[in-house]
Amino acid sequence: MAAAESGTELVKVVVLLAAGVIAVPLFKRLGLGSVLGYLAAGLAIGPFGLGFFSEAQTILHVAELGVVMFLFVIGLEMQPTRLWNLRRQIFGLGLAQVVVCIALLTATGVLAGLAAPVAFIAASGFVLSSTAIVMQLLDESGDTSTPRGQRIVSILLLEDLAIVPLLAIVAFLSPAPAGEAVSRWVTVGVALAAVVGLVAVSRWLLNPLFSVLARAKAREVMTAAALLVVLGAALAMQWGGLSMAMGAFAAGVMLSESTFRHQLEADVEPFRGILLGLFFMGVGMALDIPLVLQNWPLLLGGVLVCMAVKGIGVYAVARFTKAAHGEALQRTMLMAQGGEFAFVLYSAAATAGIVEARMNAVLTAAVILSMALTPLAVLSLRWLMPPEPAQNMDGIEAADDLKGTVLIIGFGRFAQIASQLLLARGVDIAIIENDTDMIRAASHFGFKVYYGDGTRLDVLHASGAHHAKSILVCTDDAKTTTHIVELLKHECPLVPVLARAFDRQHAIELLRLGVDYQMRETFESAMGFGMQALATLGVDPEEVAQVAANIRERDAERLQLELAGDKDGARNFFQGNKWIPTPLTQPQREGRALNEEAADAIEEPLQPAAATPLA
Template sequence: MAVEASGAASDLVQVVSLLAAGVIAVPIFKRLGLGSVLGYLLAGLAIGPFGLGLFTDAHAILHVAELGVVMFLFIIGLEMEPSRLWGMRRAIFGLGLAQVGACIAALTLVGIALGFPVSVAFVAGTGFVLTSTAIVMQLLEERGALSTPKGQRIVAILLLEDLAIVPLLAAVALLAPGGAEASGMERAVAVVIALASVAALVAAGRWLLNPLFRLLAAAKAREVMTAAALLVVLGSALAMQLGGLSMAMGAFLAGVLLSESSFRHQLEADVEPFRGILLGLFFLGVGMSLDLTVIAANAGLILASVAAYMAVKGLLIYGVARALRASHAESLERAALMAQGGEFAFVLYAAAASAGIIGGTTNAVLTATVILSMAITPLMVIAFDRLGPKASLSTDGVEAPEDLVGSALIVGFGRFGQIASQPLISQGCSVSIIDTNPSNIRLAEGFGFKVYYGDGTRLDILRAAGAMTARAILICVDDPAMAKRIAEMAKAEFPLVPVLARARDREHAVELIQAGVTYQVRETVESALALGETALLTVGAEPEAARAIMEEVRRRDAERLDLEVVGGIYAGRDLIQGNMAVSANGAG
């Protein structure tokens, strides 16, 4: 028992060390303007085998932490609707192929110049071509450039590089001693298996996933929805890995297939916390993997390799970007972001080592070269931001902003929310709608509305649905307690966004006002007042007198509501009872 307790304590020490390293290092580095990636890398080095020695097997952590990259690609896929991805086909297969092809040829020559045999130089160069998806995505996200046109072009190149790992691994197999003797049938079978894996994933995404999430949503078990989101990500990654493809590519494809699903925002919110933690763990693992003994023994070769590979790759990225009409500033920025090697290089080098193309020392040298390049990248980006040219904004072909309608987030799409949305939609406002009732979602889809499944009482769901950038948040749910929680959360987290809310009754209206909503309306007041005004006209009142009476009713109602809000009490009087004073005083 003592041995078991000691082992458990040791495992807990490692977990606490990982969390503490990230919690301490990242805020410090971000405060210094050095970014979170460099903080994670140096924190990993500090607690790894060549620092405090709290970890001896960094590769075991990397294998688990690679799931962070997988989840990141899933979330990116959720943002890529098939039509949008199809629109990027030229960037993926044009820009991506041009950059990858040019870099493979040039970096192979760099390897030969460094003294490697041709086959080793080819493996070393192709591995370095594969940019770190994790680092580039994180830097783009921190810079707020992920959804910009230049950010999307970088994403397109990264997607092509993920696809390129498949033929590159096949090339490694051919370069292996005796690899060329492999039968054409074996290679054909491998290709068929890969295509079958993609086809199976596409079929599951189109015909199985949405019905599955509808059933789970109807059960109203939040933890099961989270488990289902993780199942989709990890299951798709496993399917692609078994088919000989990239796990990250499988997760990305699953995200694309679900990008038009009603459950998109819920899935993104469920996966996001795991993505963030595992991606941070990945960077910690990379920092731990930096073998200082290998670097010290081969310092000259490693430093020369890092400098040569990054310089040549950066120049080629800049050249390809300029040739395809990117601006000078964008081309330099792309070169600074993508000049490093990436995590897929480790996979390629390991395959080459197991195939007998490179030895153990060469593998360690190449791996250290890639890791150093990854660690240098945040510094290069900081240097670019401070010293590089500033991108100029062009107004050519851009219409002047006039009568623009901002975006709105509607929470709840029952009978009230449906009516409230109509003026916004009719004026071309960009509306994001979430609801937790699957039948409401299906009904709305039948009328052409796109409604996403999402719980508005969760901050992560509100963020995923666009609350931070919305011009207004409309709370249209019919549960008073839920409406109040959403209002309080929205005003606390997005204080500059106006919040407009539906109130059940007078007491609920007071609670919403105290929660800080910009505007509230009791769900039955306006219809009842309209009916009352029509009744006055029907029984013979003059139109002007009827309007004056209605104005007095509204004024007295507003005064009493203000009094109750200031007093912090609810008198329990209904609208009609409170307005008895109108006729008693002979108003109108």
């Protein structure tokens, strides 16, 4: 009997995996995206489809761990300083969107004949966009790390935080016993204690724990520890009455500056992907088909109206905050749906007696329908907005198992000149670049350049980063360079990394990451230019060389002071006039002080011109 039951459970697992394996590639091939594929697969095998599963809610609860792990990975990318920089977007832009959309949807519900408390609850749940769907769609389009993507992430974070006060409002709207007020304050205290405890553990205990595990050199234990951190943080927040997803996000943020960040991300990634797909399939299973068929004109019309009203609110807030039309339209299509937290809010309202059971089922079905319509809404952007031209990959090879002695990342003007010295000495170099036009242009001059994005760990492995004797990071974007250096110093700590810096502050940032050598992109050319200017004035060549050596020495010393955080020492560093052989008049001294102060404050302010092969 037990063997038969075990076999039945195994059949369910096989059916679940097979549905995803078949549906997702098919839907992606049709251009409909993986999310819609998972939803369709869940609908097909669920209680209202082929009937392989009867308890969709059970699967949904398990699959919520996918959302939890997704937010943990997002948290790992959000250093506290970066999160602090987004505070205005989170508590300004995010709060504005939530308030405006709740007001619009509540008014719509009241006009439709709902009681004010029910309309408010229905609106509040629909306003909380699906973090899982939006982040998956952003990830597929490659917009997660872009400024527009970061603004959407900020809004999603505020919406996830909003579930806490919204649940409190549901509790206060419910008819409560006289002594219930005290227990509510206890609940708030427990929630705060959970947050403080999580921050304390993440900040002071996890790094020593992972250091011990790393010395043990047991990879499977590191993976188990990564899962323990994610699930433990989620459980702590759940016990505190808060969102599991927010607990995982907070743990990720606390570990974002850990030396084990990339290892944690790699360990959690496979589980995150599988469970997130399972979550979407659970949402598809939970759609009550008989209810939809019975009320489909009203339900579909209501969903479209709610998505349209929320979309108007999202677009209006985006335009009011100076977003471009294209960005506002993308945000509208991505965030017009309800989300997974709506299920929690509606369930709590039904338990509290604010919403009837049938109304709860209708609202839940409406949210699921809106989630299913979101990928289609995003696809409509292809007709509403002109698509960006795709890169033509004809005749271009992707980086795969390269073995160069020196790896060069980025092949603009800077790298083209630097590579000539290596080639002249017969050094074997491997070059990767993500601009196909640059790759083709370089091929006309005899360079073999491979296509590859240096910010991706798998591409660095395929490019032979671990086997190289030296790596030159020559990308022309400061943030990209910083990210690549950070990856390389973590993954290939024994390989010397040389990096092109944009300006002084970027050079300091690279030095703090442990780069072995950095060069500001205009420093040496400007030095040569200045030396030639002195020569044209008739200054003796030996004196020109001495002045240049003095400036280089003092620049290096000032850079070390700034690196050590001695701002006053760096600011007053020009005092002394060591390299001026003749006394200065008072106007000369005043003019010199002003010029040096300006040079200290503003260095190399202009971006380099567009790259030209072999400039």
